[in-house]
Amino acid sequence: MTEPARQLADGAAETVLIVPGMHCAGCMAKVERGLVAVPGVSGARVNLTARQVAVRHEPGMGPLALIEALGAIGFPAQPRNDDIAPPPSAARPLLAPLAVAGFAAMNVMLLSVSIWSGATGATRELFHWLSALIGVPAILYAGRVFFASAWSVLKHGRTNMDVPISIGVLLATTLSLYETFTGGADAWFDGTLMLLLFLLAGRTLDAAMRDKARAGVDALLRQAAPGALVVGKNGTVEWIAARDLVPGLVMRVAAGERLAADGEITSGTSRFDNSLLTGESAPVAATAGDPVHAGTLNLEAPVDVKVTAAGQGTTLAEIARLMGAAGQVRSRYVRIADRASRLYAPAVHTLAALSFAGWMLAGAGLHQSLVIAIAVLIITCPCALGLAVPVAQVVACGALMRSGIMVKDGSALERLAKVDRALLDKTGTLTMGRPLPDPAVLDGLGADEAGVALALASHSRHPLSRALVEALTARGIAAAELAEVEEEAGQGVRGLWNGTAVALRRPHLAAGMATTLDIAGRAAWLIPFADRLRPDAAEALAELGKLGVTASILSGDNAAAVAETARATGLTAQAAAAPAEKQDAIARLQQAGYTVLMAGDGLNDGPALSAANASVAPGSASDVGRQAADCVFLGDSLLAIPRVVRASRRTIAVVKENFALAIGYNVLAVPLAMAGRVTPLIAAAAMSISSVIVIANSLRLVRAAR
Amino acid sequence: MTGLAVLIPIALGMGLFGLAAFFWALRSGQFDDCEGAAARILIDEEGDTLP
Numbered sequence: 165m166t167e168p169a170r171q172l173a174d175g176a177a178e179t180v181l182i183v184p185g186m187h188c189a190g191c192m193a194k195v196e197r198g199l200v201a202v203p204g205v206s207g208a209r210v211n212l213t214a215r216q217v218a219v220r221h222e223p224g225m226g227p228l229a230l231i232e233a234l235g236a237i238g239f240p241a242q243p244r245n246d247d248i249a250p251p252p253s254a255a256r257p258l259l260a261p262l263a264v265a266g267f268a269a270m271n272v273m274l275l276s277v278s279i280w281s282g283a284t285g286a287t288r289e290l291f292h293w294l295s296a297l298i299g300v301p302a303i304l305y306a307g308r309v310f311f312a313s314a315w316s317v318l319k320h321g322r323t324n325m326d327v328p329i330s331i332g333v334l335l336a337t338t339l340s341l342y343e344t345f346t347g348g349a350d351a352w353f354d355g356t357l358m359l360l361l362f363l364l365a366g367r368t369l370d371a372a373m374r375d376k377a378r379a380g381v382d383a384l385l386r387q388a389a390p391g392a393l394v395v396g397k398n399g400t401v402e403w404i405a406a407r408d409l410v411p412g413l414v415m416r417v418a419a420g421e422r423l424a425a426d427g428e429i430t431s432g433t434s435r436f437d438n439s440l441l442t443g444e445s446a447p448v449a450a451t452a453g454d455p456v457h458a459g460t461l462n463l464e465a466p467v468d469v470k471v472t473a474a475g476q477g478t479t480l481a482e483i484a485r486l487m488g489a490a491g492q493v494r495s496r497y498v499r500i501a502d503r504a505s506r507l508y509a510p511a512v513h514t515l516a517a518l519s520f521a522g523w524m525l526a527g528a529g530l531h532q533s534l535v536i537a538i539a540v541l542i543i544t545c546p547c548a549l550g551l552a553v554p555v556a557q558v559v560a561c562g563a564l565m566r567s568g569i570m571v572k573d574g575s576a577l578e579r580l581a582k583v584d585r586a587l588l589d590k591t592g593t594l595t596m597g598r599p600l601p602d603p604a605v606l607d608g609l610g611a612d613e614a615g616v617a618l619a620l621a622s623h624s625r626h627p628l629s630r631a632l633v634e635a636l637t638a639r640g641i642a643a644a645e646l647a648e649v650e651e652e653a654g655q656g657v658r659g660l661w662n663g664t665a666v667a668l669r670r671p672h673l674a675a676g677m678a679t680t681l682d683i684a685g686r687a688a689w690l691i692p693f694a695d696r697l698r699p700d701a702a703e704a705l706a707e708l709g710k711l712g713v714t715a716s717i718l719s720g721d722n723a724a725a726v727a728e729t730a731r732a733t734g735l736t737a738q739a740a741a742a743p744a745e746k747q748d749a750i751a752r753l754q755q756a757g758y759t760v761l762m763a764g765d766g767l768n769d770g771p772a773l774s775a776a777n778a779s780v781a782p783g784s785a786s787d788v789g790r791q792a793a794d795c796v797f798l799g800d801s802l803l804a805i806p807r808v809v810r811a812s813r814r815t816i817a818v819v820k821e822n823f824a825l826a827i828g829y830n831v832l833a834v835p836l837a838m839a840g841r842v843t844p845l846i847a848a849a850a851m852s853i854s855s856v857i858v859i860a861n862s863l864r865l866v867r868a869a870r
Numbered sequence: 871m872t873g874l875a876v877l878i879p880i881a882l883g884m885g886l887f888g889l890a891a892f893f894w895a896l897r898s899g900q901f902d903d904c905e906g907a908a909a910r911i912l913i914d915e916e917g918d919t920l921p
């Protein structure tokens with residue numbers, strides 16, 4: 165295990181722990197105070213955005229004491245694994261240029277207003293010089309973002325929106341400097357800086373949205389501890405991270421835990437839920453000598469597993485390899501703003517060149533012709549166009565996030581808007597992906613019996629018990645008071661209720677998943693458990709149909725189980741599909757001209773999720789599923805899928821309106837510029853008005869997620 | 871016009887002061903945890919001693 169403590173300059177050490185359970189000010193205070201109370205700790209500072217706490221302590225301390233202290237106050241923690249450390253923020257590097265552009269634009273505008281109000285002679289020259297003094301360094305500093313991006317695509321012989329922006333900005337600055345030196349009437353520093361300010365604002369919003377969605381997904385990823393308790397030679401137990409597991413180690417896997425590596429059972433008997441790995445819904449029994457796979461969930465009893473393969477050798481690594489090969493469809497996708505600029509840049513540059521040639525032919529002289537050509541470039545600089553896409557996407561993503569759908573970036577929204585074919589995984593996507601107690605049996609239980617069942621189940625961490633607690637709590641049942649409760653691993657929970665022996669135990673006849681509720685002197689209840697369709701699956705599929713998206717099932721489960729779901733939902737289905745076959749199915753549909761949306765949760769869906777044009781995963785999905793998907797929805801409702809498709813279509817509609825508005829403004833302004841009638845005042849007014857109109861239009865998307 | 875000689879440096883100075891303050895805030899990590907900063911104001915520092 166790597167040593168996560170970092171030495172600080174003053175002799176103390178710092179350890180960063182991940183605490184996924186922190187949500188509010190109360191949690192922050194508890195964590196910070198709880199850590200400071202540990203001897204040897206001199207300080208603790210929570211970062212709530214990253215769900216981390218940085219602890220300053222004496223150099224000799226290990227992370228285990230800190231993790232135990234946090235565990236004692238109810239916050240499970242783990243040392244930060246650098247593999248899953250959050251990526252650097254995309255918005256932060258833009259904040260400084262934005263601030264500089266804002267400062268300079270405001271001050272230069274102040275000077276420009278004086279000039280427009282009629283300042284002449286020496287005053288005007290002084291003001292031009294002051295504007296240049298503020299404007300030129302500010303333009304060079306704030307414009308770096310665009311110059312760097314434009315240069316990097318130009319080197320490869322391509323173009324994007326930043327190319328016309330950079331050319332316009334640089335030419336306008338040069339012309340303004342020339343006018344300042346020669347004492348000319350007009351300088352364009354104010355317009356140029358305002359353009360940079362608006363564009364940087366759009367870009368910062370876009371980056372901030374991506375950061376926020378990533379932070380949400382990362383917080384989910386960190387909840388799954390990638391590691392295992394390893395039994396040492398002399399019986400000691402130690403937690404080891406998944407990447408440090410090596411063949412030969414023995415992992416102790418409690419009921420309700422996921423395996424961190426492939427292995428072979430050395431002692432114990434249990435059943436395993438393979439649904440994340442293969443899509444199979446029926447649990448598989450395994451005993452000493454049987455192989456078990458990383459990513460499967462131990463359902464019943466603790467087992468010891470000897471690691472046979474870890475890292476590169478596992479089934480997981482094979483799936484990761486398939487995923488690496490997929491994803492070409494998405495990397496080939498060209499964002500709508502870049503497609504627009506491919507048409508826009510040549511048109512604008514041709515217009516500027518034509519005005520220059522026209523005025524030269526009309527005998528206007530080199531200087532005047534150049535001024536007019538540059539005025540055309542400035543007036544057409546895609547100010548509103550630069551805001552048209554990011555503002556609409558930020559507003560839509562914010563609306564979706566409030567309704568529990570996290571979209572990873574703007575291009576995902578653009579791709580989602582085009583889907584006309586949906587493939588849905590069965591286990592965990594159409595269904596809840598976890599065993600739920602039979603509601604008919606729960607209805608039959610008396611109130612006191614239900615109370616006993618809830619009280620017994622609440623003493624166990626077994627997946628079936630936890631499902632029972634959830635279902636009974638949702639029905640508003642109050643737990644009965646029990647005495648002498650004890651849990652026997654793999655057998656069940658026993659206790660005394662008003663002196664009567666009660667037990668929640670595994671049934672004698674183990675047919676499927678079930679638990680038996682025994683109350684001495686009464687008939688025993690058998691509560692069967694099964695995976696069920698999500699509550700509003702039918703409604704969600706009907707809505708998808710209304711949106712013109714044909715849905716079908718693509719599952720790795722066996723044909724019989726899939727046929728049952730297909731009947732219940734009325735969809736066509738493909739069963740027993742391996743990860744590579746899922747990818748093939750998507751490739752076939754893509755070749756037939758469909759734009760495919762994949763919804764899935766499992767490890768086995770990872771390759772399909774990255775191969776599809778767009779993808780969705782539920783928040784309960786595997787790490788791989790959540791990482792591969794374009795958006796992740798929280799909660800149990802499948803209605804999130806039609807909702808995100810509808811919202812993305814509305815977003816694209818608004819983006820197109822924004823383009824129409826921005827281009828409409830150009831149609832009005834360009835003839836003025838070509839006629840040589842545009843002054844810096846007109847340019848500044850036109851630019852602000854068109855930007856405000858585009859932002860106002862985008863704000864209509866606030867309710868897009870309804 | 872002599873008023874300008876006073877007013878312009880004052881206006882620029884105040885703007886630059888604001889800009890410098892923002893850069894200082896950015897450097898000292900005040901934008902690292904906006905969510906936490908919003909929640910931190912609700913922490914009750916004396917809460918432990920009260921009943």
